[in-house]
Amino acid sequence: GAVVSQHPSRVICKSGTSVKIECRSLDFQATTMFWYRQFPKQSLMLMATSNEGSKATYEQGVEKDKFLINHASLTLSTLTVTSAHPEDSSFYICSARERQAYNEQFFGPGTRLTVL
């Protein structure tokens, strides 16, 4: 299947700083990308959906000013956690899908964020 990469795989930051996570589709053009968050021993929770060149659609309860999503190209989406706090520590996973390929949604390996 297609490959989705994330960078960094693991990041530790101080409270109050911002962290950017990159998600790349390596061998296909991702017209739609999804960002999920997963707390320990819990399931994945969808945070937002982004389509290339347009604003992201956030799920209810997700602060769009805190979790900035940019999907500027067909192979790259970024999630910036602004003014991070310890409660933002989580496993962030992106997923990507090609236009019209509704059956095929590929996930990245995830980014472990720890806020001290």
Place this chain on the structure above:
Amino acid sequence: DAKTTQPPSMDCAEGRAANLPCNHSTISGNEYVYWYRQIHSQGPQYIIHGLKNNETNEMASLIITEDRKSSTLILPHATLRDTAVYYCIVRINAGGTSYGKLTFGQGTILTVHP
């Protein structure tokens, strides 16, 4: 999207078939059944999907009941590396930003033991 119900955990002996059930009694006619799995600290991995016919690929088989209210994922010869959380998801396959979202439930923790 329709809600799914899965047992929280299951065990399976290595080399035996693992049969993971999923109930989706409120599924609508245009919703597909998807299975993903997540090995610890990794992103989910696609396994298989179907609408109403049984499906088979190199990883697994998917058996969907005639009324489509439940399905079973079958791993024919489970190995230790199949230990993971298995998610059964139903969703519409359509365009637009609101459709086609994968909504994950709690899944089934499958433990394959020697």
